[in-house]
């Protein structure tokens with residue numbers, strides 16, 4: 001907790017509540033160093049010094065809880081598969097949603113592991129590959145959705161699958177070969193833009 005946050009909690013608690021709260025924090029083993037406690041209504045001044053060891057330990061625990069890259073990619077699989085069916089149902093708002101989700105989950109996957117090594121031990125910057133895919137004139141799926149142009153959408157979708165695969169190959173995973181999905185990944189979402197239930 002940052003110092004100012006501690007001070008503001010203390011202000012809200014008042015002198016008595018603050019004493020109880022401080023005892024509670026001590027009992028919980030927080031390494032808090034209380035410098036001074038002003039009397040009356042003045043908020044007490046507090047600084048915290050969590051031991052570096054504890055912070056490092058907490059960071060390790062949090063890192064352990066972050067989903068791995070494969071998890072983020074499974075989400076891309078889900079969104080990108082649904083995208084194909086949303087477009088074919090002429091449900092362009094839904095297609096826009098799935099395309100945005102596909103992009104944001106690819107970005108997330110890259111944030112999880114930005115650099116991988118190929119078989120030759122060379123560093124591969126995944127962000128650069130994703131950027132190339134985003135900038136490629138052939139892969140402008142977003143524009144084809146805006147134009148509601150199914151034929152162009154299909155072309156851009158196929159080119160993007162090429163892009164997906166180029167990154168899998170670069171990351172030394174050529175066995176992750178995508179294809180046009182046979183069925184939507186979601187059995188829950190209604191792709192029909194004219195559906196009238198639930199209201």
Ligand code: HEC
Pocket residue numbers: 068069070071073074076077080102106110116126127129130133160161163164165167168171173176178
């Ligand atoms: C920037 C690089 C990059 C791009 C672009 C990319 N992927 Fe991936 N993808 C990976 C990596 C790396 C893995 C392996 C992750 C692992 O092993 O933890 C992976 C794994 C996968 C998996 C397997 C997940 C699993 O665990 O079962 C699927 C499915 C997948 N990607 C789909 C796609 C699709 C679809 C696209 C394009 C719309 C795409 N990926 C674009 C890098 C990329």
